[in-house]
Amino acid sequence: MEVHMIILTGVLVTVAVYLLLSRNMIRMILGTAVLSHAVHLLLITMGGAAGGNVPLLGESDGPYVDALPQALILTAIVISFATTAFLLVLAYRTYEETGTDDLSYLRRVRRE
Amino acid sequence: MNNILVLPMVVPLLTGFVLFFLRPSVKAQKLVASLSLLSLTAISVRLLLKVRDEGILRLDFGGWKPPFGILFVGDSFAALLVLTTSVVSGLILFYAFAATERRHENMFFYPFSFFLVAGVNGSFLTGDLFNLFVCFEVMLLASYVLVTLGGGRAQLAESVKYVAINVVASWFFLVALAFLYGTVGTLNMAHISVRVAEAGQGPLLSAIAVIFLIVFALKAGLLLYFWLPGSYSVPPAPVAALFGALLTKVGVYAMFRVFTLIFYHDAAITHGLIGAMAVLTLAGGSLGAIAYKDIRVIASYNVVIAVGFMLLGLAVFNEAAFQGSVYYLIHDMVIKALLFLAVGSMVVLTGESRIDRMSGLIRNYPVLGWLFFITMLSLAGIPPFSGFIGKVYTGLGAVEGGNYWLLLAGFLSSLFVLYSLLRIFMNCFWGETIITPEEQRPLNKKKLIPLSLLGALTLALGIGTQAIAPFVADAAHVLAHPELYIDAVLGEVPPGE
Numbered sequence: 001m002e003v004h005m006i007i008l009t010g011v012l013v014t015v016a017v018y019l020l021l022s023r024n025m026i027r028m029i030l031g032t033a034v035l036s037h038a039v040h041l042l043l044i045t046m047g048g049a050a051g052g053n054v055p056l057l058g059e060s061d062g063p064y065v066d067a068l069p070q071a072l073i074l075t076a077i078v079i080s081f082a083t084t085a086f087l088l089v090l091a092y093r094t095y096e097e098t099g100t101d102d103l104s105y106l107r108r109v110r111r112e
Numbered sequence: 113m114n115n116i117l118v119l120p121m122v123v124p125l126l127t128g129f130v131l132f133f134l135r136p137s138v139k140a141q142k143l144v145a146s147l148s149l150l151s152l153t154a155i156s157v158r159l160l161l162k163v164r165d166e167g168i169l170r171l172d173f174g175g176w177k178p179p180f181g182i183l184f185v186g187d188s189f190a191a192l193l194v195l196t197t198s199v200v201s202g203l204i205l206f207y208a209f210a211a212t213e214r215r216h217e218n219m220f221f222y223p224f225s226f227f228l229v230a231g232v233n234g235s236f237l238t239g240d241l242f243n244l245f246v247c248f249e250v251m252l253l254a255s256y257v258l259v260t261l262g263g264g265r266a267q268l269a270e271s272v273k274y275v276a277i278n279v280v281a282s283w284f285f286l287v288a289l290a291f292l293y294g295t296v297g298t299l300n301m302a303h304i305s306v307r308v309a310e311a312g313q314g315p316l317l318s319a320i321a322v323i324f325l326i327v328f329a330l331k332a333g334l335l336l337y338f339w340l341p342g343s344y345s346v347p348p349a350p351v352a353a354l355f356g357a358l359l360t361k362v363g364v365y366a367m368f369r370v371f372t373l374i375f376y377h378d379a380a381i382t383h384g385l386i387g388a389m390a391v392l393t394l395a396g397g398s399l400g401a402i403a404y405k406d407i408r409v410i411a412s413y414n415v416v417i418a419v420g421f422m423l424l425g426l427a428v429f430n431e432a433a434f435q436g437s438v439y440y441l442i443h444d445m446v447i448k449a450l451l452f453l454a455v456g457s458m459v460v461l462t463g464e465s466r467i468d469r470m471s472g473l474i475r476n477y478p479v480l481g482w483l484f485f486i487t488m489l490s491l492a493g494i495p496p497f498s499g500f501i502g503k504v505y506t507g508l509g510a511v512e513g514g515n516y517w518l519l520l521a522g523f524l525s526s527l528f529v530l531y532s533l534l535r536i537f538m539n540c541f542w543g544e545t546i547i548t549p550e551e552q553r554p555l556n557k558k559k560l561i562p563l564s565l566l567g568a569l570t571l572a573l574g575i576g577t578q579a580i581a582p583f584v585a586d587a588a589h590v591l592a593h594p595e596l597y598i599d600a601v602l603g604e605v606p607p608g609e
Contacts, residue, residue, distance in 0.1 A: 046294030
């Protein structure tokens, strides 16, 4: 199971890199979102997701999975939510001001 | 109790929340902000003295003993930086009181400045690597808002790049954390250090160390500084000063912490790499600083050069060089704030930002001119200003360690710093004045006072080096002897438990 998850992480990172390198601003933002999912998956795999029981005393017998990575992911998800939302609003405002969502054009925007 | 450790983060955080609700009254915002900044400075001084008297302090949140809980650790290095952050951000905000436009003040400029300070102080004090990530994010999210505030075309276009590169860097930070957790199974920095030392820093751990290096290099602007000059030169002066003084320094601090406490076993790879990156940064920053004509871009490239210089101390890796870096870190926070505020004032006063369109400003604004002159001398490392002592110690360390190439690169870069700022000074302050007395915009006292205080601070740090010398020596001593930090954190837990 962990092997599958690592492969899936790899696929997600590949997709994220492809999206990040594109010139469209929305695609780039989706790229950061996909990258965050890949990283969360990597974190949970690193904590040893397979083969353990729910880490609740009295609810199940050991061995238990490590609960710490899940707490970390929860924090990271909140942060990823905030940054993605911010990026989307920023992209919209930039589009309103410059009339373009092409990053290679934005490179050439100089201060007036 | 060591509860004082958490105050440098909690006070600005709470102040930020209070300021949110004071939105209708800018006056009330300014009053609360001033009180909070004064108390923050007092707390930081108290913290520094407490560290001197009682050694390295530790605060376990919720009573969870390390290595299980999250904790804050205060050693002299962290305490010194917290104090500098409090003083410098205070002076920048006093300048902002006079310089910020009403529409920015209404759009939560002050609350986000406080969140930024909270994130910075949290990053300095935390003893947990994941908590460092969270504090980084607090700081970065506040900086995203500040960099976009006001939002002209160019500012938004630069902000998109700034936000995107930092978001990607943050996820790489998390990748590095995931690998590290998978390898050593802990997040407490002292405990990681013990486990890495036990396991030996093999190829796997060195690879993880290099991922950390890349992440912090992106944040600090070490070699990977391509995003920095653009995004530091578009926002208004107080925001640029906050960024120039604080943000990259947190990356530098994190690099010092991680590569002196955790990954110090395989110096040939990691510290060799840091040295090479530092030299390239110095070269690239120097070229940028003399190539451009926009004074804000020149100031931004000076940030890059300073980052390169501070990391020379880490690459040399001995106690004298660490002392040099700590001195230089403190000096650079003060002087970059002054540089960005002075440059920002020039842009506001003349309405121009290119050196070939400004001339003779010293006749109109003599105090600003002399302050810029002081900034230039201090940045170039000329005594009696604060840049001197840091350069001397870094130089001593490099000679002691036999790193003559690093020494050469460091001191050559000082010449480029001097030249780049001299170019601004000669073009903008000397010559025929372009502003007639009738159309001269006044530089009001409220702006000049914080600028003068920063100028006085760089002089005081230069002359009064004796006063902070014991703290800096202690900070460098702990950096050079990680076992002191580990003992203070894991005191009652037998190592390797």
